[in-house]
Amino acid sequence: MAELWEVLSEHLPEFSSGLWVTIRLVAFSFVIAMVVGTLVAALRVAPLGPLNWIGGVFVETFRNTPLLVLLFVSFAGLRRAGVPIDPWVAGTASLGLYTAAYVAEALRSGVFAVGRGQIEASLSLGLDYPRTLRYVVLPQAFRTVIPHLGSLTIAMIKNSAIIGVSLLALPDLLHQARLVNSRTFATNESFFWAAAGYLLLTGLATLAVRRLEARYAIRR
Amino acid sequence: MGGPQGPADELDAARSGIATLARPLVELRDVRKSFGDNVVLTGINLEIERGAALVIAGPSGSGKSTLLRCINGLEPIDSGEIRFEGRPIDYSGKALASLRTEIVMVFQQFNLFPHMTVLDNIVLGPVKAKGVPREEADRRARALLERVGIPEKTDDYPADLSGGQQQRVAIARALAMEPKLMLFDEPTSALDPEMIREVLDVMRDLAREGMTMVVVTHEMGFAREVCDRIVFIDNGEIVEQGPPDEFFRAAQSPRAREFVDKIIHH
Numbered sequence: 001m002a003e004l005w006e007v008l009s010e011h012l013p014e015f016s017s018g019l020w021v022t023i024r025l026v027a028f029s030f031v032i033a034m035v036v037g038t039l040v041a042a043l044r045v046a047p048l049g050p051l052n053w054i055g056g057v058f059v060e061t062f063r064n065t066p067l068l069v070l071l072f073v074s075f076a077g078l079r080r081a082g083v084p085i086d087p088w089v090a091g092t093a094s095l096g097l098y099t100a101a102y103v104a105e106a107l108r109s110g111v112f113a114v115g116r117g118q119i120e121a122s123l124s125l126g127l128d129y130p131r132t133l134r135y136v137v138l139p140q141a142f143r144t145v146i147p148h149l150g151s152l153t154i155a156m157i158k159n160s161a162i163i164g165v166s167l168l169a170l171p172d173l174l175h176q177a178r179l180v181n182s183r184t185f186a187t188n189e190s191f192f193w194a195a196a197g198y199l200l201l202t203g204l205a206t207l208a209v210r211r212l213e214a215r216y217a218i219r220r
Numbered sequence: 221m222g223g224p225q226g227p228a229d230e231l232d233a234a235r236s237g238i239a240t241l242a243r244p245l246v247e248l249r250d251v252r253k254s255f256g257d258n259v260v261l262t263g264i265n266l267e268i269e270r271g272a273a274l275v276i277a278g279p280s281g282s283g284k285s286t287l288l289r290c291i292n293g294l295e296p297i298d299s300g301e302i303r304f305e306g307r308p309i310d311y312s313g314k315a316l317a318s319l320r321t322e323i324v325m326v327f328q329q330f331n332l333f334p335h336m337t338v339l340d341n342i343v344l345g346p347v348k349a350k351g352v353p354r355e356e357a358d359r360r361a362r363a364l365l366e367r368v369g370i371p372e373k374t375d376d377y378p379a380d381l382s383g384g385q386q387q388r389v390a391i392a393r394a395l396a397m398e399p400k401l402m403l404f405d406e407p408t409s410a411l412d413p414e415m416i417r418e419v420l421d422v423m424r425d426l427a428r429e430g431m432t433m434v435v436v437t438h439e440m441g442f443a444r445e446v447c448d449r450i451v452f453i454d455n456g457e458i459v460e461q462g463p464p465d466e467f468f469r470a471a472q473s474p475r476a477r478e479f480v481d482k483i484i485h486h
């Protein structure tokens with residue numbers, strides 16, 4: 001027990017800087033996932049075949065490729081092709097786009113849960129299809145899929161751990177824990193604190209989702 | 221092209237303006253519509269004069285909703301022609317959206333937007349479809365809520381309102397567009413009996429103020445008291461139409477007769 005606290009206090013700078021890197025990774029990826037996921041969902045539900053197809057290709061590509069492979073291709077692959085890509089860009093883009101595919105599918109299911117009558121009411125007020133999507137359909141879709149988006153965000157926080165131990169070697173929480181472990185050989189303690197850090201983030205995300213749900217739930 | 225150039229042009233412009241006003245607001249000529257093998261409208265001819273209140277009656281499944289939905293372009297027609305202010309309906313996206321700022325619809329299930337307050341429901345169309353400034357739209361929305369008798373509900377969500385109140389908000393939302401034609405699709409059919417009156421009262425006032433409206437309803441008391449003409453539809457065709465007192469007293473066709481008898485005996 002004493003050893004647990006000792007490892008933390010002696011290596012606090014590593015752990016806290018690792019946590020901070022993870023937070024930033026997750027935050028950037030989250031923004032990418034939501035923005036791209038929303039755009040792709042809009043493509044998927046657009047009343048135009050070619051747009052649906054583009055959205056479908058995106059979703060199937062990023063959902064059916066292991067995250068580790070995405071990281072490898074976006075980093076090593078591009079570098080080998082002569083593109084000097086930054087590990088931060090490769091990491092957040094990979095995690096963000098990977099998650100975006102799931103966000104798009106979640107939103108798409110939310111869009112289909114919005115009743116036909118809602119769309120007709122909006123069209124009947126002279127809103128065209130894009131405006132109907134923007135003001136009537138997507139806001140309701142978002143609200144119904146908040147819990148689903150919450151689980152995706154939590155999965156994304158956990159998935160971010162792959163980035164630090166992959167060849168991108170960003171100094172995130174798990175990366176730092178491994179470093180501490182290799183110096184101290186206190187394996188249980190090092191990874192205990194890594195786990196605690198991830199738990200803290202997923203716990204905060206859970207709370208945030210609960211509050212969003214309470215605030216934005218649609219009562220019918 | 222500039223405006224009118226000389227006296228002759230001006231005269232022409234005036235003539236065509238008068239011609240437009242003299243024509244019915246909406247004209248349907250031999251309108252046909254099928255869903256797959258199901259022929260729903262079998263050649264509808266109908267004129268809706270400016271300021272008229274029409275009631276469309278008929279058994280369920282006879283095509284009443286489909287007819288309304290064709291008039292505001294929610295359903296494209298298979299053949300025939302629908303003219304609004306003399307011009308055939310243009311089914312391109314932009315033209316349809318602009319047509320629908322002039323022809324609004326009130327639905328049986330209200331279809332209020334559950335994620336918006338009452339006020340936001342009402343100003344959405346004016347602000348986003350017509351470009352009315354937000355403050356002006358707000359001001360008009362409040363006045364409309366006053367008019368439909370629920371000024372205190374401005375900031376509530378639809379779920380907090382009774383069915384009758386929701387339908388009155390839906391009517392206010394439609395009125396906010398300052399439409400030339402209002403279509404009502406069984407506006408009281410989803411309401412508890414004690415709330416039907418409050419909605420019909422609002423509609424009656426609208427008709428008296430000269431709003432052009434087409435109302436699909438089973439409320440024959442309303443039809444008798446308010447409308448200028450009853451249009452009776454069965455199996456996708458107009459079987460009979462005429463002023464309500466005539467229709468109720470002496471419907472000509474057996475099908476309309478049967479319909480009237482059923483309603484009078486219930």
Ligand SMILES: Nc1ncnc2c1ncn2[C@@H]1O[C@H](COP(=O)(O)OP(=O)(O)O)[C@@H](O)[C@H]1O
Nearest residue numbers: 255258260278279280281282283284285286287
């Ligand atoms: N979108 C649709 N797709 C297929 N069939 C439809 C659709 N809308 C209506 N119908 C069919 O058209 C017929 C008339 O329906 P409707 O116009 O709703 O009748 P009413 O309003 O008089 O009850 C019915 O047989 C109905 O099943």
Ligand SMILES: [Mg+2]
Nearest residue numbers: 284285286406
């Ligand atoms: Mg109907």
